[in-house]
Amino acid sequence: MADQPDLDNLAKQYLDLWQDHLQSMAADPQVTETMSQMTQMMTGSATAFAALAQQALNAGKQAPGPTAPGPSTEPTHDQTDDGRAPAGPPPGGPGAPTAGAAHGDSDIDMAELARRLDGIERRLAALEAGPGGPRKKSGKSPSKRSS
Secondary structure, three states, X not given: OOOOOOHHHHHHHHHHHHHHHHHHHHHOHHHHHHHHHHHHHHHHHHHHHHHHXXXXXXXXXXXXXXXXXXXXXXXXXXXXXXXXXXXXXXXXXXXXXXXXXXXXXXXXXXXHHHHHHHHHXXXXXXXXXXXXXXXXXXXXXXXXXXX
16 A cells, blocks of 8 residues: 655645746736736726616616606617517627616515515415314324324
């Protein structure tokens, strides 16, 4: 049977190799320039995304009125008559269809969720109780059924 390798020694060798590799990459001017450009691009993208997210958040808080027009009741090229996104790409352009706007009031959606969850809990209680529906607990032991 072969001797077991010394795991501490292997770990040290691995870290030494990793540090040597990083040092050689840091000494390469082309690698450092590429990493610098990549970092700048990622920072710019993150900044642009944060600005767009803030605009979307602010647009959702504004009430429709003279300063902020409300959503149109007429379907646009990216909506069907029921407000959902169409199945295919928008006319005149390639690519994925634009996602339709969320519909409904979030308070109503939460009430619907609570109602449906209550129904699920009742059905689960009936299933856990077994055949015949939920049973009331009493101090007596259950009677035997005749088959």
